Amino acid sequence: MSRQQSPSIKMVADRAGVSVATVSNVLNGKPTVSPDFARRVNDAVRELGYVVDLSASRLRSRKAQLAGVVVPDLTNPMFASFVSTLEHLARLADYDLVVVSARNNAEEEADRLRKIRAWRPAGLIVIPCDGAFAERLPDGFFAPVVLADRIPDAAGFDLIAVDNGPSAGAVAAHLDQQGYEDCLVVGTSLLISNIRERWEGVCASVKRMRVEMLEIGIDDAHGAQLLEERLRHRPLPGALFSLDQGTTLLTYCTMAEIGLSVPGDIAFASFDEMEWMRLVTPGITTVRQPVEEMAEQAWALLLRRMTGSAGKPVTRRLRCAVEIRGSTPRNPLEEAGKLKLGGRKWKLQDEPYSPE
Amino acid sequence: MSRQQSPSIKMVADRAGVSVATVSNVLNGKPTVSPDFARRVNDAVRELGYVVDLSASRLRSRKAQLAGVVVPDLTNPMFASFVSTLEHLARLADYDLVVVSARNNAEEEADRLRKIRAWRPAGLIVIPCDGAFAERLPDGFFAPVVLADRIPDAAGFDLIAVDNGPSAGAVAAHLDQQGYEDCLVVGTSLLISNIRERWEGVCASVKRMRVEMLEIGIDDAHGAQLLEERLRHRPLPGALFSLDQGTTLLTYCTMAEIGLSVPGDIAFASFDEMEWMRLVTPGITTVRQPVEEMAEQAWALLLRRMTGSAGKPVTRRLRCAVEIRGSTPRNPLEEAGKLKLGGRKWKLQDEPYSPE
DNA sequence: AGCTTAGAATAAATCGTTTCACCAGAGTTT
DNA sequence: AAACTCTGGTGAAACGATTTATTCTAAGCT
Missing domain, CATH: 1.10.260.40 (lambda repressor-like DNA-binding domains)
Structure with a gap:
């Protein structure tokens, strides 16, 4: 042949x-x-x-016109959408993109980061697996790196993320205002900075409502067990607020399984919007993250860095939209309109960088 | 600097x-x-x-160890999952992957295909935007190409797809058997070969039930209008079967909007599984496509071609799983177990290639 | 000892581009 | 007319690796 x-x-x-x-x-x-x-x-x-x-x-x-993108998981619709937007933007700027997934595994991420150097990319956009990202970046890496979505433990990186605290706080305030006595907050682990920020936002904004944190870990089976245990225990909290995509699905299924009705038995809200949340009855109250805008900001920043702009690391926080749906309001009348916290335009704000 | x-x-x-x-x-x-x-x-x-x-x-x-992947849309979870699996497999075989999305646009696809040649990939895996793929493949392209999921109009390509006809037929037979008198089948367009195969599968397998095809096109707004028109017209069909991901969401929302209850007013089934279909009540009966296996087969085939195996183009059809849920059974008793068509193992079968 | 052979390291050619130094010739200035 | 600038074009030197051909050394055989 x-x-x-x-x-x-x-x-x-x-x-x-x-x-x-x-x-x-x-x-x-x-x-x-x-x-x-x-x-x-x-x-x-x-x-x-x-x-x-x-x-x-x-x-x-020796000009690359090539950028690398590392995400924890391509099958997560949020990251997929992030990558898709980046790809479009890169093309407009006449850049190529090398995309790799770390498959939710810090070791794989370290490996990808090492291997991606072989491409000699002019820059990198990374959504890190966890906070310990800095340790995994190979020493000899001199191209600019922009982190997105997840906050690293170490300072010194450009970062585009959402305002986890205020957004989670807005949901908590809403639940508080509805008169729920206590709220169970569920998340994988407070070691993940996003979850920590959200939890702190909740704590900072509740007035009357008691809040209780449950960390269910990364293992689904074990998490479901922990959760079921807590939900079978009495008194049942008046509301449940799930802080990330993984736990939300798990929580929703667990509640259905043990026969809890939403919002009759328990109110339910979630950080991270998923498509089905407006399809189920009642709809789920959520925080919608501006993924596309996050990608746009990350790209714009990286492009500036790649074309030589130096300067101190920048941190930007984007506003999320809170979408109130049927799963949380106590008074069905209020559901109709006046509680609409969503719809405010996502707005950009620069902040001095402050780690953890 | x-x-x-x-x-x-x-x-x-x-x-x-x-x-x-x-x-x-x-x-x-x-x-x-x-x-x-x-x-x-x-x-x-x-x-x-x-x-x-x-x-x-x-x-x-001059050895590439590089393959290209072109998909219509990265934000579609099915394609995202396809790419993610490919990426993993490629890594195992020590290949790099360059992934591009055509953003559901045939012209962009043609452009990507042209540009991707600059990488000199050893092979390509493509999920084409539509049947006219052959015309968009640049003349001078000599690397092997494996198509997936969507059937091209022209012969001469390696192809990995699912058994659209039989799977859609199984759903239709189930509806028929449940005693529904007539079924409205909804899809974007019969010009798309997948949809055509599914429709033909439906026609071939119904015995008593009357079936009626409604093509709603690619434009969501217009499609919703057509659909609403039909659903407000009487007599209402006993069942509705939606043939692709896009129309399914549209259909589900339209039904909810005009106040039809499932399966009380109308039974509902869908080709293409989405996550929410097991979360809503009642669950939606669907055909689940073996995306990971499709990716595995596509990769295995491409790898063979890249390492020099010549031979006639191969077509492989993978079996789908039919998942019966609450949205279709007439007798709730039957829902429990005995209708479980799902669970049969997806199996591979080689077929002679037969276009259109 | 003389001759072959195998093993281990290297010098140099090469892949397909871009870039740099240079050149011929036309036009312009002194 | 000699001395210049442009202008549009070219030959050849990179770029950083791999591969080929070659050298050198030491061991193995008569």
């Missing part, structure tokens, strides 16, 4: 009757080429179906 | 006191190098934090 070769720039040059340098100049839009030669080159390119070889081009020019 | 350079193989060679060729030999596991030299090289590599430059490596070695 004689695998046919792609045509090279030399073949184009021969066919057009010019030098390879001229072909290169035409292809890269150098202004010093006469229209006549340009036409001949373009014709030859078209006839041969020539496409530049990125390896050779990158090697010689 | 003096951007520091990555160390090159030459620097490693100097530090280890050997030639670059020896360094290359060590790094690529060539057997003809003494343990002593190997150690010295490895030490130097570690000390400098050296990582190979893929551009240079590829350019010289």
Whole structure:
């Protein structure tokens, strides 16, 4: 099987009757080429179906026009959407993107970070698996890195994230205002900074309502067991607030399983919006994160860094939208409109960086 | 800002006191190098934090170890899962993957296909936007291509897809058996081969039940209007079967909006499983596609092609699982167990290729 | 000892581009 | 007319790795 070769720039040059340098100049839009030669080159390119070889081009020019993206899990719709937006933006800026998933595993993430250096990317956008990201970044890595969504333990990184505290606080305040006596707050682990920020936001904003934190860990089976134990225990809390995507689904199913009705037996709210939350009856009150905007901000920042802007690390917090649905209001009348906290425009605000 | 350079193989060679060729030999596991030299090289590599430059490596070695993936939309969970599985498999085989999304747009797909050639991938896995894929594949493309999920109009491609006809047929037979008089089948367009196969499967397997096809097109607003029109018209069909992901969500919402209850007023089933379908009450009867297995098969096939296996194009059809839930059974007693069509293992079957 | 052979390391050629230094010729200035 | 600037084009040197061909050394055989 004689695998046919792609045509090279030399073949184009021969066919057009010019030098390879001229072909290169035409292809890269150098202004010093006469229209006549340009036409001949373009014709030859078209006839041969020539496409530049990125390896050779990158090697010689030493300009990458390439950025790396590392996410914890591509199957998570939020991250998928993040990547999809980035991909679009990168294309507009004429950059290529190398996307890898760490499959929710810090070791794999470290491995990907090491391997991705082989591409010589001009920059990196990373949603870290956990706070210990800094330790996993290889020493010799000199390209700019922008972190997104998850807050690292160490300072010194550019960061685009959401305002976890205030948003979670808004939900808690809403529950408080509805008159629930106590609220069970569920999350994987307070060691994850996002969860910690959300929990602190809840604590900071409740007035009358008692709140109680339950960490169910990363293992689904074990978490479900812990949760069921607590939910079978009396007194049942008046409300439940789940702080991340994984626990939300688990919680929702567990409640259904042991026959708790929402919001009759218990009110239910969730951080992280998922599609089904507006489909079930009643709809689930959630905090919707501005994923697309997060991607836009991360890209804009990385692009600035890649094109040489130095300066102190920047932290930006984006506003989330709180979407009140049927799963939380006590008075069905209020559900209709006046509780609509959502709909405020997500707004950007710069903050000085302050770790943990 | 003096951007520091990555160390090159030459620097490693100097530090280890050997030639670059020896360094290359060590790094690529060539057997003809003494343990002593190997150690010295490895030490130097570690000390400098050296990582190979893929551009240079590829350019010289002319072996790609790189495959391209083109999907219509990364935010679709099914495709995201497909890509995620591929990424994992590729890594196991020590391949890199470059992933691009066509954003549901045939022109963008054509553009991506053109651009992706610059990477000189050893092969391509594509989920095409539509049947006219062959026209969009650039002429000079000589790497093997494996198509997945969507059936192209033209023959001559390796293809991994699901058994649309039989699976849709199984759902139709179930509805028929439940005694529904007539069934409205909804899909975007019969021009899309998957939808056509599903519709034909429905037609082929119903005995008593009358079936009626409604094509609602790709535009959501217009589709919703068509659908609402039909659902307000009397007589209302006894059952509704939605043939693809997009229409399913639309249909479900439209039914809710005009106050139809499922399955009281109308039974409801869907091709394409989504997460929420087991969360809503009643659960939605669906056809679950074996996405991971589709990815595995596609990768296995591409790998064979990339390593030189020639031979006629292969078509493989994977079995779907039919998941009966509360949205369709007439007799709630039957819901419990005996209707469980699901659970049969997905099985692989080779078929001669037959276009259209 | 003389001749072959195998093993281990290297020098140099090479992959397909981009870029740099240079050149021929036309036009312009002194 | 000699000495300049442009202008549009080219040959050849990189880029950083891999591969090929070559050298050198030491061991193995008569």
